[in-house]
Amino acid sequence: MADKPYDIFIIGGGVNGCGIARDASGRGLSVALAEMHDLASGTSSASTKLFHGGLRYLEYFEFRLVREALVEREVLLKAMPHISWAMRFVLPYSRASGRRPAWLIRLGLFLYDHIGGRKILPATKTIDLTIDVSGAPLKDIFRRAFEYSDCWVEDSRLVVLNARDAALRGARIMPHTKVINARRQDGLWHIETHDSTGTKSIFSAKCLINAGGPWVEDILKHKVNQPSKDSVRLVRGSHIITRQLFAHEKCYALQGKDGRIVFAIPYEQDFTLIGTTDIDHADLATPPRCSDAEIDYLLGFASNYFKTPVGRDDIVARFSGIRPLYNDGAGNASAATRDYVLRLDDVAGDDVAGVPLLNIFGGKITTHRKLAEAALAEIAPFFPKMSGDWTAGVALPGGDFAVDGxxxxxxxxxxxxxxxxxxxxxxxxxxxxxxxxxxxxxxxxxxxxxxxxxxxxxxxxxxxxxxxxxxxxxxxxxxxxxxxxxxxxxxxxxxxxxxxxxxxx
Ligand SMILES: Cc1cc2nc3c(=O)[nH]c(=O)nc-3n(C[C@H](O)[C@H](O)[C@H](O)COP(=O)(O)OP(=O)(O)OC[C@H]3O[C@@H](n4cnc5c(N)ncnc54)[C@H](O)[C@@H]3O)c2cc1C
The missing domain is CATH 1.10.8.870 (Alpha-glycerophosphate oxidase, cap domain)
Structure with a gap:
């Protein structure tokens, strides 16, 4: 037996696992976290890197999620003014460009502006693309656009800073440590791990949190051997990084005839990031990769808007990640809920009651802090001495300066x-x-x-x-x-x- 029992053992070093580790450590719980590869090596380094409400999700009536995410944007901006910043998004509009009428977009943006308690971020406005800097790279058919606010975040740094803060508050963070088995016995979880040197260890904990992202169901079925009614829907999203397509700092939110929105975002000073796609990913054993068809889709999408067509020669890199969405039975991948679902299991039998397992499905980069609060609320009955919510307003490491500083x-x-x-x-x-x-x-x-x-x-x-x-x-x-x-x-x-x-x- 390697250690005395931890209060919480977390499987998964993505944004959700590390966010929970930080929050729990700050409440005085003893925490260990195992990540099988590097921190943020899963989905949390492959996102579009936006703190956003998700304008498109309003069409699916995801008001709870959109509102929570919109409010979160400014909470997070203040806590990490180094790795996140406000951005203006230009949504060009022409009759030929998308299937949404202008009034519907305006209504969506009105809601977007007003349900999220916006204080720092500037409001939506209509812009004339014949005179605005963002109009120059676009085809002449685009004369009008809506311009709204969302925020950028360095996703994988967000993860490591959460992990670092958790460690500063006492958590044990173990990258390159794979959980291979976990079982309940004698009122505790016993968790077996393998590290990159092949060393086996056994940890014990009062509570197990499965924050395995795309692997959440695999962990449930094959590591914890637990039956579950819930399942994860694996939806791949790919991006291409091209040479810099435009020199100004605004981003584009481009609508397609298929109803999807693809972003073109200034990236790392000299590049443009274009994404994403939404495709069911059959099998975790196949690592996500931006396919040729996805490249063609993204190039075609961008070329419908930019004067100079974007071609394969413009691409300098590509990456792909898997959204671990809660399987709500939606018909197509774009419609599956982006909201998170937490499932607490502590009643699998008399002998295991009081030895909780919390499974995390879904979640966004933007909602990681709220998800952590919700996760801690779920397990609070097992830790009556645990203190309350604290992370809103507390800077991540290095973020202790003014939001405009x-x-x-x-x-x-x-x-x-x-x-x-x-x-x-x-x-x-x-x-x-x-x-x-x-x-x-x-x-x-x-x-x-x-x-x-x-x-x-x-x-x-x-x-x-x-x-x-x-x-x-x-x-x-x-x-x-x-x-x-x-x-x-x-x-x-x-x-x-x-x-x-x-x-x-
Ligand atoms: C293309 C794309 C674009 C996106 N864009 C945005 C966006 O702009 N804004 C936004 O808010 N959200 C966005 N998201 C959503 C967001 O990225 C994810 O919801 C989030 O990163 C999921 O984090 P996670 O911690 O649950 O999963 P992950 O980051 O995948 O973390 C899970 C970790 O568990 C580890 N693991 C699995 N099994 C084991 C085991 N047995 N032992 C130890 N470790 C294990 C994995 O290695 C992995 O690192 C996007 C997602 C995608 C795919």
Whole structure:
């Protein structure tokens, strides 16, 4: 037996597992979390990266979800002004462009503006594309657009910062640790894990939380051996990253004749992110991959709007993720509910009553904090001494500065560390917020930054990422803690990998 029993053992290091770990640790519960790969290696690094209400979900009458998500946008912006920011979305309109009449879009946006308690984000307006900067890249048939607010978030950093905050509050976070079996015995859960070295461990806990995302049902059936009436609907969504298609900072929300909305978003300064698709994914054994048909769909979608057609030569990368939607029996994938469903199981038999299992279905990046509160409310009867909701208004690590204070923080770091190459201070503040000061503490000259790995990466940052963000390989760092993989060549990546592996020994 490895440890004394934890209050909660969480399976899954995505946004939902890490969000729950943070919330529970802050309430004084002892928490362990096992993630079979890297943190955020599942769906939580493959999203469109929006804190949004989901305008389209209003058509499916998902008012509860849309309202909660809209209200959440500003709560989250304030808690993480480094990794999230407001964006303006341009929804071009022409009679030929979509199946929704203008009055319906206007009504949807009116609701969007008014049901979410908006204080920071600017309201919707109608814009004239013949004079607005966003009109220039679009075909001339688009003369009018609606412009509304939503927010961007660095999804995989959101996950690691939740995990980091949980760890700072006492949680044990175990990436590269797969749960292979869990059973109830003698009033406790006994959970067997395998780590990447092949070491087996057994943990015990009073409560088990299954936050396995797309694997939630697999965990239920094959790791916990628990029958369940609930099931997950696996819906793949893919994105392409192209060369920069437009130079301004607004995003486009493009409607298709199929009723779907595809976003074209400025990405990592020099690129454009286009997505997503909505396709049933048959089998978890097949890793999600953006298919040729999906590429054609996204290219065709964008080319219907942009003057210069977007072609395969414009693509620099693609990625795909699986939405773990609650299976509500909807006909097509786009219509399946995006809301989360929590299922508490503690009555599987007299001998297991009081040894709860909480299964998490669905959920969005945007609602992870509310989902964590709801999860803690479900298990509260088992932990009568646990304290109440606390995460609204508490900054994530590095996010302890004003919601409009980003530029000032960048300017301060640029003045204090004037030797940093152009753009590095800004990137560090975007990723680490006020923790950029900790990364740079004691550094007095460019030489003190240590080895230069390209794309503005120095040993000082990698040391921090290994020590505080569970980075175990170059891939963790260049595709999830940052997206610098877009700017590095194979030799540079190999050098980072060698350095990181060395630091982990
Ligand atoms: C294409 C796409 C676009 C999206 N866009 C948005 C958006 O813009 N805004 C928004 O709010 N939401 C968006 N979402 C939804 C959002 O990304 C997901 O709902 C969310 O990331 C799910 O998080 P999760 O923690 O439940 O799952 P995951 O992130 O998949 O985490 C589950 C984790 O469990 C681990 N695991 C599984 N089995 C085991 C085991 N046996 N032992 C240990 N670990 C295990 C997995 O490795 C995985 O890392 C999008 C989703 C997709 C697919």
């Amino acid at each position: 980003f530029e000032q923080l960048v300017a301060e770091i640029e003045i204090q560390y004037a030797f940093l190459p152009a753009g590095v201070a800004r990137r560090l503040v975007r990723a680490y917020g006020t923790d950029a000061r900790h990364i740079l503490a004691g550094i007095k000259s460019a030489d003190d930054l240590g080895d230069d790995f390209g794309a503005g990466i120095y040993a000082a940052e990698l040391d921090w990422a290994v020590k505080h963000e569970w980075v175990a390989s170059a891939e963790d760092f260049i595709w999830r803690r940052t997206r610098l993989g877009l700017r590095l060549n194979a030799d540079e990546i190999a050098r980072i990998d060698q350095y990181v592996q060395g630091k982990n020994q």
